[in-house]
Amino acid sequence: MKEIVVISGKGGTGKTSLTASFAMLAGKDIVVADCDVDAADMHLLLEPDFEETEDFYSGEEAYIVQESCIQCGKCEEVCRFNAIDIVKGRFVVNAFNCEGCGYCARICPTKAIVNKEVKVGECFTSNIKTGTYMVHARLGVGADNSGKLVAKVKNEAKELAKVFNKDYVLVDGSPGVGCPVVSSLSGASFVILVTEPTVSGLHDLKRVYQLVKKFNIKTGCIINKADLNIEKTTEVESFLKSEAIVHLANLPYDEDFTKAMVSGKTIVEYNHGLLSELISNSWNKTLEILK
């Protein structure tokens, strides 16, 4: 079983639209994992049935039992996260700031502070319209530990792939280079970078590729909206060449990306022309490489 991860560095380059199209093309051969847990959108295109829902707990949060508190203020002194507020003369925990380090509970002389496990989100296993499974999640508002939720989604997807003998796990990653991205890259067999020919597209591509390199994973790249700026596209192409990244396709600037999304369809369902053909070629190339 192999794992294909789609990321982009920069947001809004077309990552999710393309991943959903790949899912459509791959049909039953894959399990889909939406690891962009901060802003999960793939369910808008793949019609999941939310068959199983599981609460996801990760980390802890301090809670002060007022009856036992003697107002000594030691918790506030040791907290490095500004998470102890004084409200009407009482010490209370600011849940948004609390990192769950547990330091305050350890030093409280009257054991008035308890650590509670925090529900940071929900993880779903669904049947989707392509006849296979998708694992996806919803991160609670302002929740920490999105990296761990990403790991959870990926592991569930891999587990399903094993049980049902699927060849691939297809992962939609999140933007950036921080913990959720690091988490989605670990264990990947192939990375597809989706970029656009803009100053920021190229800048972010270079940064995220520095991260991919650390994992030593074979990488391909799709340049979306390639005709928006031919010069920049050439610049992206020479970067790909210099780093031996497989150039999978140049896609045109095409409003079918949006139109397909509005109609709740993947691009390959909506568009029957060149755009879909190019996407289909990219997927076949990817499978060829992974053989």
Add this chain to the structure above:
Amino acid sequence: MKVAIASGKGGTGKTTLSTNLSAYLAESEKTVLVDLDVEEPNSGLFIHGHLVHQEEVYKMVPEWVEDKCTFCGLCQQSCNFHAVIQLGPVIMVFPELCHSCYACSELCPVEALPMVQKKIGHLQQFRSEGLHFVESRLDIGEEQAVPLIASTLDFVNKQFDCDWTIIYDSPPGTSCPVIEATSDADFVILVTEPTPFGFHDLKLAVDTMRQLGKSFGVVINRHGIGNDEVEDYCHEEGIPLLAKIANSRAIAERYSVGKLLYKEVPEVLEALIKIKHFLNTMAKEVAK
């Protein structure tokens, strides 16, 4: 006044709005733009100034002093993040897992885990005509954006007092980096696009802002593609719609080469004027 520009979905135009709004405001008031999207900072591609200051940014992590250690095991017990582990006669510290809570260091009975600096990124300050610009950049391989964002906010708050308008270009999403980046703002502008993805992620961002108790408004970018869901939602929810910027290939092309838009695209300027007016009215109300 401090204004954070945020969005749930990535690539909706946060940086476009942040850079253009800042440059425009700087023509008439003291303005500083701060790029808090430390994982992928892009504002600097559009704002070109001369470097006036730079510094490395560190987080504090424990460092094991073998000679002092009695292997009592308290450090391992006190770390909720598994960043300190005792393996036989060795204490191993994993800096990338450390949240800098100081528990292991301060609870160690023999001071065998002093806190030391670990570089996580760097901060640069530029001056571009009337505009000040601060950018922080996370080192590749560092996973935690929050400590760098927090240090950057500290730096900005020391440098610039309340006479300044501060614009924060925030990271995408709704998790910890966004919470940190908007924590200091008086007002948050959520940039979205009128598409199903944009709408879905906007609702998440609105939830986040409501739970944080932030006052916020919406700017619709790429108006004209997609559908009316976002606009209808804002009306229904009573969320102020500050401005709409039309979808245009010409705008996308200018953006692609790293150019500011408002001096060349009249409707972008029009949107900025509306936003400035809204912010001024808000500032006056806050002052009351």
